[in-house]
Amino acid sequence: MNVNHAVFKLSAFAPEQFIRDGLPQAVFVGRSNVGKSSVINTLTGRKALARVGSAPGKTRSANYFLIDNRLYFVDLPGYGYAKVSKSVTENWGAMMETYFRNRRRLLKVVLLADIRHTPTAQDIQMYEYMRHYGLDGVVAATKADKISKNEQREKIRTIRETLGLSPADRVIPVSALKRSGTEELLAEIDAVLRGGALPEG
Numbered sequence: 001m002n003v004n005h006a007v008f009k010l011s012a013f014a015p016e017q018f019i020r021d022g023l024p025q026a027v028f029v030g031r032s033n034v035g036k037s038s039v040i041n042t043l044t045g046r047k048a049l050a051r052v053g054s055a056p057g058k059t060r061s062a063n064y065f066l067i068d069n070r071l072y073f074v075d076l077p078g079y080g081y082a083k084v085s086k087s088v089t090e091n092w093g094a095m096m097e098t099y100f101r102n103r104r105r106l107l108k109v110v111l112l113a114d115i116r117h118t119p120t121a122q123d124i125q126m127y128e129y130m131r132h133y134g135l136d137g138v139v140a141a142t143k144a145d146k147i148s149k150n151e152q153r154e155k156i157r158t159i160r161e162t163l164g165l166s167p168a169d170r171v172i173p174v175s176a177l178k179r180s181g182t183e184e185l186l187a188e189i190d191a192v193l194r195g196g197a198l199p200e201g
């Protein structure tokens with residue numbers, strides 16, 4: 001899969017604003033600061049399509065980017081940022097819940113985990129959630145440039161064990177800095193396109 005044309009579509013601040021036009025969506029989820037926006041920029045070959053590293057935990061919208069008029073990349077707000085208030089956290093949870101409940105088909109979930117760290121309880125919960133609902137997911141281990149190839153192998157093993165992945169589940173090391181892992185990740189995302197664009201209920 002190649003990305004030729006990527007354009008920002010809209011920011012949804014409430015579930016009523018979610019896009020339901022039948023096009024497939026690849027959604028990027030993970031802890032705040034893990035590198036979601038950076039990965040989207042890397043995959044689209046754009047420097048500042050998605051906003052990187054502003055105030056963590058501040059963006060509470062789902063941001064939609066239309067890719068070559070055939071699918072969306074969705075940049076979801078990160079979870080696990082300690083400094084946001086309880087009401088913001090609850091609102092976030094409700095929003096995510098609605099997003100995933102209404103979107104079982106034509107969805108690829110890219111769960112991002114910092115390659116250097118053991119996945120948190122929330123990462124595990126997120127993965128469990130994906131598994132429970134039978135969502136099509138892939139794990140991207142971000143900031144791979146920060147450690148050596150040997151360390152990467154070791155850390156990926158830790159990620160696999162912590163999330164309880166089966167041998168068929170893929171973990172793809174990516175680096176926004178080095179622009180590595182993008183082809184592998186795009187190939188995974190491409191799978192969702194093969195489902196074709198069906199209208200959703």
Ligand code: GTP
Pocket residue numbers: 030031032033034035036037038039051052053054055056057058059077078079142143144145146174175176177178
């Ligand atoms: P939120 O929107 O707050 O949830 O964060 P995010 O997950 O979108 O992370 P973002 O892309 O904003 O990146 C967070 C920080 O990590 C920024 O300072 C980035 O420059 C840095 N970063 C992201 N990806 C990489 C990477 O591959 N390598 C390195 N070295 N730094 C990275």
Ligand code: MG
Pocket residue numbers: 036037038051052053059075
């Ligand atoms: Mg972001």
